[in-house]
Amino acid sequence: MNPEEFRAELERRGLPITDEKMTQFKLYLELLQEWNEKINLTAITEQEEVYLKHFYDSLTAGLYVDFSKGVHSLCDVGSGAGFPSIPLKILYPELSITIVDSLKKRINFLEVVVDALNLTDVELLHDRAETFGQNKQYRATYDFVTARAVARMSVLAELCLPLVKKGGSFIAMKAAHAPEELKDAEKAIATLGGKIKDDFAFELPREAGERHIIMIDKKKETPNKYPRKPGTPNKTPL
Template identity: 45%
Template sequence: MRSESADLLQRGAQALGLEVIDQLPAFGRLLELLREGNTRLNLTALKTEEDIVLKHFVDSLTCLRGAYLEGALAVLDLGAGAGFPTFPLALVRPKLRFTPVDSTRKKIDFVRETASQLGLDQVTPLVGRAESLGQDAEHRGKYDRVVVRAVASLPVLAELALPLLREGGLLVAQKGNITAEELNAGRRAAGEVGGKVQVVDPFELPILGDARTLIVIEKHRPTPSKYPRREGVPTAQPLFWTPPPRQAR
């Protein structure tokens, strides 16, 4: 990692109240592995060191706003892709036990090999879909936290994540700007599957200033057995939500 990129990472982390100087070598190795893997597997559209540092590393660390990820917790990273936010969080919070999940085997193979290269024994990658895991007794209701980046609308995230949480567990969802309509639908969906939106935290990504929103949903009662619905249905037919039509290009 170039010194300029290391400086960006430290500045971004410090803006979040974090100190990462001891983890800089590991972040540098993660950067190398990601860029090498990307030449073979198309893991990320981000190409420059600066973009990767700010939009993957620092962005992942914003999950630590509000101290929702403190202590020895079992955390499922839903739609982990190439390992974000798992890897940055695991590097700075080694007590967290991560299960990064993605439906694409090649990405999970990369995450598994990278975790081994970084010595992150607390990271146990898994190939799968949330709809299936949420109906699997081995995973349903077993996690203290679910973290997810902006992979779907809030109603979809609520239906997919809350079945995996124990009662009292939290979904920590990273979003960009969120409309009042999506948020209201997310509140209704959360209530339907046993949870409640507890925190809506808008902020700006350090250094870049991009709009972000951290949304925290607490699970306070068991999820009805019919949720999550079968594969593809939550995304195609979100609870209480009709996505706006895409504009023609």
């Protein structure tokens, strides 16, 4: 997917792309390629692959969630090189974004991206998701929490649902095995105060694979003991 095809697909799907936003995506790609030679951000670096499997894939959340209505806060857990939150911020500049990642080098890269793209209202935090989820300043404060291919659903639910405010939503972006993962995670989601709302399944263009946008609504406050200590959710999922 070259930049022109990327733009055409977004326009076809009714997503708000402009010349200025296309320039930001171009600069983002250049920084990703440049920094990837110094630190391992992603295995996907070719232009057409990045536009399809990182940029477009990240923006598919906007096909199922209307980020343009009102001012929303979004926390991206384990964002890596900034996916899906930076593409979403480019497309929806009014979004207030918080990115949490456990690797300082990735946060350093994102600081450069935010500055170069002139993005405002973006908070970048170097922290473990388990510790961050227990921080009273951030816990249960976000309209949306996103995670893209970070861990299994039962683990993701424990890392992300504590951050969602009651009435908000956790948006999990997953690949083909999502339905089985979701079934395994039903108990964990309920324990953490969530309720499964939807599992939107679709294929990326150019036969690039099956994707799922899983919407989980926060119905009740998460019990205080979650998330557990760093490493515990992965070792012993709920």
